[in-house]
Amino acid sequence: MRLQIALPFALLLAAATAAAQPYVGPIIDMHLHVGPAAPGAPNPVTGEPTTAGTDAERERLTLERMRRHGIVLGLVSGPDAYMASMRRAGGDAIRAGAFMDDGRTRLPPPGVLREAFASGELSVLGEIGAQYHGLDAGAEWFEPYLALAEEFDLPVGIHTGLGPPGTPYGCCPDFSVELGNPKLLEPMLKRHPKLRVWLMHAGWPWLQETKALMYVYPQLHADISVINWIIPRQEFHDYLQALMTAGLGDRLMFGSDQMVWPEAITLAVEGTDSAPFLTPAQKRAIFHDNAARFLRLDAPSGD
Ligand SMILES: [Zn+2]
Secondary structure, three states: OHHHHHHHHHHHHHHHHHHHOOOOOOEEEEEEEOOOOOOOOEOOOOOOEOOOOOHHHHHHHHHHHHHHOOEEEEEEEOOHHHHHHHHHHHHHHEEEEEEEOOOOOOOOOHHHHHHHHHHOOOOEEEEEOHHHHOOOOOOHHHHHHHHHHHHHOOOEEEEOOOOOOOHHHOOOOOOOOHHHOHHHHHHHHHHOOOOOEEEEHHHOOOHHHHHHHHHHOOOOEEEOOOOOOOOOHHHHHHHHHHHHHOOOOOOEEOOOOEOOOOOHHHHHHHHHHOOOOOOHHHHHHHHHHHHHHHOOOOOOOOO
């Protein structure tokens, strides 16, 4: 009698322990930022001031967090000098992208970017924060850049979904919620069927549109950056679960969207790792394998 009770309990305990096992495999972070430090800036989730008080600390502590969590590759964007410095410090673990940020920086002219892509200094087109500039990345203005991405076979990461609360009252009066709707990218996907595009922030909170777009365009990927730590965890898990249930788990990729808080990398890893519905195989896919395949990391160099 005692055994009959004890056995199911032991099995339950074993199952709970397995589910709580932290992920220990390699990670690819599809979404990191470099740039000047913001000393004292409170983390939007914890309220604690950033651990990075200087530019050098922001870089060093970001690389330290990457190593701590087994992040073998990080895609970074930010001002050129900071990306160059990060590449020197991080070596093969860092790839730099041409980017548009939250209102101050726009993409350089295509001719200038061509040089950077040709030299290998930049190897990604993204983060493209067109939404912050009041621009639709699915529209014509972006075409010369997409032509470049096609020519050099570069992945293209486009900011979708959210912006920080109060964005239009602060940095970016041209920002609009509607411009974050992933469905705006459909014309671009139709014009460029071979382009490797990913939705940054997985389109949150545009769940139906993200599902529709990813279902119809099987090449389209998404990163789960920022939503895995900045929004309420239950909301993130519900969203992630909905994307998993929709059968999109082999195209979702981990990202942190570390900005001025190196410790956000830990929050992003925990936010993802704590999703109770993910199997170890699904975690491995999201943390590493989907991005490795998307980025063709196993392709011979020069390919
Ligand atoms: Zn973004």
